[in-house]
Amino acid sequence: MASLLLKHIYKVYPGGVRAVNDFNLKIKDKSFVVLVGPSGCGKSTTLRMVAGLEGITSGQLYIDNTLVNDVESKNRDIAMVFQSYALYPHMTVYQNMGFSLKLRHEKSAVIKEKVLKAAEVLEISDLLDRKPKELSGGQRQRVALGRAIVREPNVFLLDEPLSNLDAKLRVQMRTEITKLHEKLQTTFIYVTHDQTEAMTMGDTIVVMNKGFIQQADSPVTLFEDPVNLFVATFLGSPQMNIVEGMLVKKEGKIGFELEMNKENVVWFKEETAKQIINSDIDFDKHYLFGVRPDHIKISNKGIPAHVEAVEQLGDETIVYTKIEGHKNNVVVKSPLLNNINVNDDIHLDISMNRVYLFDVLSEHSLIGMPSFNKLPCQLKDNKIKVGKSTIVMDSEFMSHLLAGAYEKDRYLAIKPEHIEFEKNESNAPLNVRVDFIEKRTNYNIIFAVVDGVKPYLIFRANKDRNIKVGDELDVYLPLEHISIFDKHDDSYYSREIVYPNKAIAKLKTRNEKTYVSIIGGETLVYDNLHREDGEYEFVLKQDKCKPVFKHKVAKNIKDPLTKVNKGEYLKVSCYDEEPQHKTNTIFVKIKGFEEYVTLNIKNNFSVYKMPTFKIKVPFDGFELKPLEK
Numbered sequence: 001m002a003s004l005l006l007k008h009i010y011k012v013y014p015g016g017v018r019a020v021n022d023f024n025l026k027i028k029d030k031s032f033v034v035l036v037g038p039s040g041c042g043k044s045t046t047l048r049m050v051a052g053l054e055g056i057t058s059g060q061l062y063i064d065n066t067l068v069n070d071v072e073s074k075n076r077d078i079a080m081v082f083q084s085y086a087l088y089p090h091m092t093v094y095q096n097m098g099f100s101l102k103l104r105h106e107k108s109a110v111i112k113e114k115v116l117k118a119a120e121v122l123e124i125s126d127l128l129d130r131k132p133k134e135l136s137g138g139q140r141q142r143v144a145l146g147r148a149i150v151r152e153p154n155v156f157l158l159d160e161p162l163s164n165l166d167a168k169l170r171v172q173m174r175t176e177i178t179k180l181h182e183k184l185q186t187t188f189i190y191v192t193h194d195q196t197e198a199m200t201m202g203d204t205i206v207v208m209n210k211g212f213i214q215q216a217d218s219p220v221t222l223f224e225d226p227v228n229l230f231v232a233t234f235l236g237s238p239q240m241n242i243v244e245g246m247l248v249k250k251e252g253k254i255g256f257e258l259e260m261n262k263e264n265v266v267w268f269k270e271e272t273a274k275q276i277i278n279s280d281i282d283f284d285k286h287y288l289f290g291v292r293p294d295h296i297k298i299s300n301k302g303i304p305a306h307v308e309a310v311e312q313l314g315d316e317t318i319v320y321t322k323i324e325g326h327k328n329n330v331v332v333k334s335p336l337l338n339n340i341n342v343n344d345d346i347h348l349d350i351s352m353n354r355v356y357l358f359d360v361l362s363e364h365s366l367i368g369m370p371s372f373n374k375l376p377c378q379l380k381d382n383k384i385k386v387g388k389s390t391i392v393m394d395s396e397f398m399s400h401l402l403a404g405a406y407e408k409d410r411y412l413a414i415k416p417e418h419i420e421f422e423k424n425e426s427n428a429p430l431n432v433r434v435d436f437i438e439k440r441t442n443y444n445i446i447f448a449v450v451d452g453v454k455p456y457l458i459f460r461a462n463k464d465r466n467i468k469v470g471d472e473l474d475v476y477l478p479l480e481h482i483s484i485f486d487k488h489d490d491s492y493y494s495r496e497i498v499y500p501n502k503a504i505a506k507l508k509t510r511n512e513k514t515y516v517s518i519i520g521g522e523t524l525v526y527d528n529l530h531r532e533d534g535e536y537e538f539v540l541k542q543d544k545c546k547p548v549f550k551h552k553v554a555k556n557i558k559d560p561l562t563k564v565n566k567g568e569y570l571k572v573s574c575y576d577e578e579p580q581h582k583t584n585t586i587f588v589k590i591k592g593f594e595e596y597v598t599l600n601i602k603n604n605f606s607v608y609k610m611p612t613f614k615i616k617v618p619f620d621g622f623e624l625k626p627l628e629k
């Protein structure tokens with residue numbers, strides 16, 4: 001039994017490969033979590049960090065509320081099962097299973113009891129005297145599981161344990177592992193690249209891509225409400241149809257011209273149209289329209305299409321059709337159809353209750369449930385103004401804000417699943433009015449108006465929570481889940497405390513040069529700054545300094561500066577970084593500054609490639625404030 005908490009976990013391998021970025025996940029005791037994604041997306045690295053086989057670059061890993069970053073693997077009370085089951089060939093199944101206990105000097109009676117019990121659970125009691133070479137692949141994998149079970153770990157980690165098995169056995173072992181999880185009542189974390197395996201086994205699926213969590217939720221929610229194009233097309237078979245086209249508004253209705261073909265228009269239902277009108281989505285621009293094969297019917301009305309192939313799968317039929325202008329097939333999945341043939345000209349009737357729209361660039365989902373609610377806001381002191389409402393933040397929140405948060409065109413960002421209905425000491429109320437509700441399998445999605453703000457606040461509510469259209473209610477935003485974004489989704493809320501970048505500097509102007517000596521640190525030299533000689537508070541601005549390198553360290557940095565003139569530069573050593581969408585927030589140590597200094601730089605290089613370097617401090621890269629006497 002164990003719960004886990006992964007907080008802002010990053011892994012950067014030596015050489016700078018960013019394998020895992022800002023991984024955040026709460027894993028409940030006894031749950032079955034599956035990490036899924038294409039090869040190289042960081043699944044195994046994450047699992048190995050949990051196991052203690054790989055160091056954590058930054059962030060915190062808690063097992064049962066204990067920080068275990070520095071706890072050795074063998075003391076973490078976990079067991080790991082790998083793809084290659086690596087049984088000892090000269091030992092019997094019994095000896096293989098009992099080996100780890102023997103190493104721990106358990107009494108042989110205890111070993112016997114545990115091995116027999118595990119063998120019973122795995123239904124391999126009759127194989128205990130055999131050697132691995134006398135076993136089938138499935139049986140070997142069961143022995144490997146048995147080896148893990150006898151240790152009675154709190155957490156089971158399984159890394160693609162079935163990928164060496166043939167297809168039939170894989171399906172069978174899938175069920176076996178699910179049953180095993182129920183019998184053992186332990187937390188399982190399972191890694192696979194196979195979406196079907198993931199969807200059928202886990203209660204929480206974490207979809208990863210390129211080192212980032214894309215979405216973590218129940219299989220049903222991932223299927224019904226994917227937050228972006230990646231999740232939408234990664235899960236589901238056959239995969240979601242994606243057609244490019246133009247969003248249009250005609251006679252009060254909102255439609256989508258598939259492949260910009262004015263003849264082939266689908267019209268959104270009223271609620272979707274309202275969501276689009278109330279958002280920042282522009283008309284007459286290109287978007288990606290998505291619909292799953294099961295939500296299209298072959299019909300005599302709708303979009304004209306030509307049948308290119310038909311697959312009869314016994315209880316269902318997959319039809320591959322072609323629509324004008326669209327390169328790929330539009331695939332239809334339907335209960336058994338007998339009267340459909342290749343070269344038929346048919347029509348596609350799309351169920352507009354279940355369609356998706358994605359941004360071409362960001363690939364975010366634009367209708368239905370968003371990954372983030374983004375409400376325009378303005379920050380002042382410790383208050384966030386959202387429309388006519390004001391949210392008061394605590395000092396903890398304020399200490400994590402980057403300077404850019406206070407500028408114009410900022411958004412309060414919060415995930416739909418984080419919105420709460422009960423007040424507590426760490427959330428803030430926001431008054432909303434329910435405009436419409438969409439039903440999903442596990443919950444309802446509420447589209448609510450915040451007075452004075454254009455986009456809806458969208459959140460989930462359990463079906464038994466009796467929320468009705470027209471209701472006015474307070475919802476609560478947990479402060480720890482509020483971020484401040486700009487329109488590119490760069491966050492101005494940092495996981496690290498942001499100190500004010502302050503030092504004390506002595507100023508002296510001689511011969512038209514001003515010498516800014518940071519007390520305890522280096523001296524910067526500028527053309528006359530026209531300030532009186534004396535001591536000042538020196539505040540380094542977050543956005544003005546640029547790193548300079550002697551060597552080419554990143555693709556996009558074309559002109560590495562080789563000449564570093566003393567006088568314009570400060571030496572920094574890196575403490576950590578937090579990559580954003582377009583920038584990289586870095587936390588560095590600079591001589592003379594008491595706390596670490598926070599800077600925003602372009603995101604085309606990682607400080608893990610170069611832990612010390614220099615930054616150029618332009619003459620307007622700092623403020624000088626008279627010291628208070």
Ligand code: ADP
Nearest residue numbers: 013014017019038039040041042043044045046
């Ligand atoms: P997955 O399990 O999803 O296939 P991994 O976690 O194995 O992905 O790898 C994530 C990324 O980290 C990949 O780009 C991989 O090449 C890189 N990587 C994995 N292990 C190492 C290592 N020991 N040193 C350097 N890079 C590594």
